[in-house]
Amino acid sequence: KVNATKEAKKIIIQTIQRTGAEQTIENAITVFNLESDEIKGQIIGREGRNIRALEAATGVDLIIDDTPEAIVLSCFDPLRREIARLSLQRLVQDGRIHPARIEEVVEKTKKQLEEQIMEIGERTIIELGVHGLHKDLVRMVGKMRFRSSYGQNLLMHSKETANLCGIMAAELGLGQKVVKLAKRAGLLHDIGKVPDEETELSHALLGAKLAEKAGEHAAIVNAIGAHHDEMEMTYIISPIVQACDAISGARPGARREMMQSYLQRIKDLENLAMSYNGVEKAYAIQAGRELRVMVEAEKISDADSDRLSFEIADKIQKEMQYPGQIKVTVIRELRAVNIAR
Structure with missing residues (x-):
């Protein structure tokens, strides 16, 4: 047991030493x-x-x-x-x-x-030597560039996790095929954080579902779904992905807890406004102190706009926790267009 712990520490240290990554935190x-x-x-x-x-x-x-x-x-x-x-x-x-x-x-x-998102995705998979990825997954990898997890850029984190997985699998002597699978799973482990749609599933289970839908290997699906212990680990690469995800996120200065809770509050604000009928777009601005709601002029009248702003403000007051106050602005724009020929 002592030897196993010693060997495990040695492998983790060698893996970390062989990976160099930037430590920048995403700002708003x-x-x-x-x-x-x-x-x-x-x-x-x-x-x-x-x-x-x-x-x-x-x-x-x-x-x-x-x-x-x-x-x-x-x-x-x-x-x-x-x-x-x-x-x-x-x-x-x-x-x-x-x-x-x-x-x-x-x-x-x-x-x-x-188009740029697709290019970023394609460049990333070429850089990591990951081949034959479904175009939907390539797009999601590209979109990671514009996502963050606890202030850590999601694409940087996924690339780092992929490299760590590949190195760790190689250090464990698992063979070239497993090394490639581990690297692929490391890159895709957080794809569940990319879709904009709200879902009841956690990001790990949603990621597993998306990978399965795109025809990924069962080992990769399991590694994605199990990296937060929400699914039983049935393949050797699953604990590798979990360990490397933890190594990447636990580096000093890599993440900020407060940032994530703030981002979640902003998203919840926008989703609350979008749940109303006739709402076209909703943007939380001024660090969440103002909520701008654009409505469809055909569905919402001026009188309805007034009532809607009151209802949204009332719902925020009852259902959400926030510092200070939130100003709710409903914007209704009517455009009449004709063409003179």
Whole structure:
């Protein structure tokens, strides 16, 4: 038993020593640099119409203050921040900044970011030597770049876990086939954290379900589902994935507990608003102190908007725990479009 413990410690130490990883923690802000402060006026627009249009289209808080040649983009969701950053970059380069152009650029950016997500996924699997992954899983791997777990970037964590799994399996002398399976399982172990849809399943069980649906090996499905002990471990790679996941997350400075509870509160706020009929989009901004709810003008009248803001505020008060107060703003926009030929 003493020898087994000694050997296990030796393998873990060798595995950690052979892996180098960045220790950056994801923040909730992105700084957008400007060539000159004159552009700030253009971005704000007459009576603030441009900045309002940008915030409404992206769900990101734009902080324009005295900071020289910089704008701060604040949002808990890295994907939304990236959409806002790329859109702002295009608008500033183009020079035409007005509400209609902002909406057009944001829509284009969303489509291009989808392609970029696939590219990130493909680049990652080539880098790790993982082959034959279903395109849905490749997309999920790419989307990990814009997700975080306790402040730790999910793609960085998954890549690190994959490398640790491969090294640990090799150190244990399990053969090339098992090493490849372990690496693959390490990369995919947190795919259950990627989908936006709310589900009753935990991320480990959801990940196992997604891997099974994509035709992954039974050992990989088991390793994903069992890495938080929610499924019985039936394959040798399952305890390897669990150990390597713990090693990656337990590094000093890798994670922040408080960050995760804050992100969960923000998501719960948005989901609460989205549960109402006629709600098109809901964005929690100002670090969760304001909830902006966009409604469909055809389904919700002005009187309904007033009632809806009261109902949402009342439900938040009864069902959620939060510091201070939350301002609920319901936005109803009616557009009448005709074309002169």
